[in-house]
Amino acid sequence: MLEISYIRENRERVLEGLKVRNFPEEERHIVDEVLALDEKRKSLQTELDVQLSERNTLSKSIGDLFKQGKKEEATELRQKVNDLKEVASKLEQALKTTKEELTKQLLVLPNIPHPSVPAGNTDEDNEVVKDWEGPLPVLDTDAKPHWELSDKYNIFDLELGVKITGSGFPVFRGKGAKLVRSLISFFLDEAGRAGYEEVIPPLLVNEQTAYSTGQLPDKEGQMYYAEKDDLYLIPTAEVPVTNIFRDVIIKEDDFPVQLTAYTPCFRREAGSYGAHVRGLNRVHQFDKVEIVRIEHPDRSYQALDEMVAHVEGLLQKLELPYRILRLCGGDLGFTSALTYDFEVYSAAQKRWLEVSSVSNFETFQTNRLKLRYKSEKGNQLAHTLNGSALALARIIAAIIENNQSPEGIRIPKVLQSYTGFDLID
C-alpha cells in the first residue's frame, strides 16, 4: 500500500507511475479521491480531538468536585459532558468511516514503478537487459520434451498426482525425487554462503499475514484456502518469511536482514490449461528456495543488483542458458517497484521458461507490515525485496531437456555431490 504522505507530496509522480503501469485512465481519479479523503480525515481528527480534550478536562474536574463534596455541581457537569459525548461519538463514527474508505481506495493503487521501468502492456514489452550470448543448445531431431523424458526415465508422474490429488500435483520418483532434493540443498547452501539465514516457516498463514505482503485482498483466487481454520496455503515463502518482521522496529545497523527459506509453493492457477502448461511448465505445487532482504532505502537497489547477481550465479553453475528481463509497467506485479525476471531456455520445447523473479517492493509492503527502522529523522519504513533462488519445477524441466543424450540425462557438475550420480538412465 502506498503511503498517504508519499501521495500527498508526489501527486504528479504517482499519476505518472500509474500511466507507466497502464492503470486504467478512468480510474486514476482515485488519487485525488484519496487526497480528498485524507483532508477530510485530518479535519475530523482535529475536531474530535477538541471534543475529547474537553471531555477529559471536565471529567477530571468532576472527580475533583466529588472529592470536595460538591455533589450538585458535579451532577450538573455530568450532564454537560453527556451532551459532549454525543457530538464526539458522531465525529468518531464519521472518522472511522472516512478512514475505512481511505484504506479501501488506497488498496486499489499499485506500487509506483521505478524510473527504469519501461512503459508497456504485456510481456512482449519487457526489456531484455541481458540476453544469452552464446549459442542456444540444439538437440537432435528426436529430442524429447521433459514430460516424455520423464516417462522414459521415471522422473515424475503426473497421472499419479491426479489420482492422489488432482491435476498439477507431480509425484517425483527415484532419481527424479533425489534431483529435487539435491537442487533444494544446493540452493540453500548457496544462499547460506551469500549471507542469508535459513528459516523454515509455516506453510499455512493467517489473513493478516497474507494481507501484509499483498496477497490479500484481491488475489484470494491464487491461494488455496482452508476454510475451517481460516488459513491460506502459501503461494511463496515470501509471505511467511517477510511477515517475520511485521510490527518490528529494527535498528539502523541491523541492516541488511537476509533470510532464505525452502518451501513448497501452492498456487491455484485457475483457468490455465493447454499445451503451454504441459508437464512441469505450470503446476499447482512446486518447490522453491526464496531469498528475502530487508534493506535501508538508500541501499535497496544495490541489494537488488546483488540478488540478481546471486540468481545469475546459480544458473551459471547449473550450466543453463538464461536471459534477464526487466518487466515493463503492464507486466509488473501489483506490489513491486522493479522486477527482474529470469528465464531459462528449454531446448526441446524451444521456449524460455520463467524460473525466477527478483523484486524491490520499496515501502509498499513495509507500510502494511509496519516494518520500520530507527533513524535520526524518526522511525522510517524499511524496504523489502525478494527473489526466487530458485523455483524448481521448471529448472528440472530445463535440466532434463537440455542435458538429454542417447546415454541418458546428464546431471550438472555442481549437483553431482548432492545427487550421488551423474546420469539418469
Added chain:
RNA sequence: GGAGGAGUGGCAGAGCGGUUGAAUGCACUGGUCUUGAAAACCAGCGUGGGUGUGAGCUCACCGGGGGUUCGAAUCCCUCCUCCUCCGCCA
C-alpha cells in the same frame, strides 16, 4: 477435545474506577567522575495520529474487538494467544 489460570513498555514486574502513558528494577543512550575501564551519581529512554515555522500543545493505544461510566490498564461481554492438569497423537 475437557477443566482451571494468565496476558501491562526491549525484558522483569507494580497498578485493579479519578493528573497512570503507566511505579520500581534491569537493559539501552548521553553526561559527571577516571590515565582507561568498571562502579557510583545525574539525565534521557514506547507507538501512531492531529496541530504549530518552532519549543510545544493535543488525541488514541496496557493481547484484539465491543460495552458500562462524567471518567477504564482497572468493571462486563466476546474472540485470540500462552501456561497447568486430563484425554488423544506424529
